[in-house]
Amino acid sequence: MARALDVVSSRSALLILREAFYGTTRFDDFAQRSGISEPVAAARLAELVEDGLLAKEPYREPGQRTRLAYRLTDKGAELFPVLVALMEWGDRWLAPDGAPVVLTHQDCGEAVHIELRCAAGHPASLDELDLEAGPGRHAAGA
DSSP: OHHHHHOOSSHHHHHHHHHHHHTTOOOHHHHHHTTTOHHHHHHHHHHHTTTTTTEEEEEOOOSSSSEEEEOOOOHEEEEEHHHHHHHHHHHHHHHOOOSOOBBBBBTTTOBBOOOOOOOTTTTOOOOOOOOOOOOOTTTTTT
């Protein structure tokens, strides 16, 4: 967890990732939609690219110079459940007027929720979990 937090521990990094999940790709839109300054957006985007969560992709609109779009990599896309869990927690405990955004399943229209399951598919609550040493237990920051 410590190593993961080293990558996404700032508020601005999480907000930029949120916007990337919503489909934002352009620098100006990241800054505006996340409510952070352009210098902070530039720094966070550079860090997220360096850490492999976003990739730069050139694009050019007719009559304009070439610019860079930012797209989620597979590594970045795998953080989606983490952001959904944070969103769900915030909606439950910090949004007395209700959730500002609701994720729904396209096929059936029902709300989407985060749930822990074991590899066999069983739901797993906190009191049903055991903490065991893993293969990387001796790695720095583990």
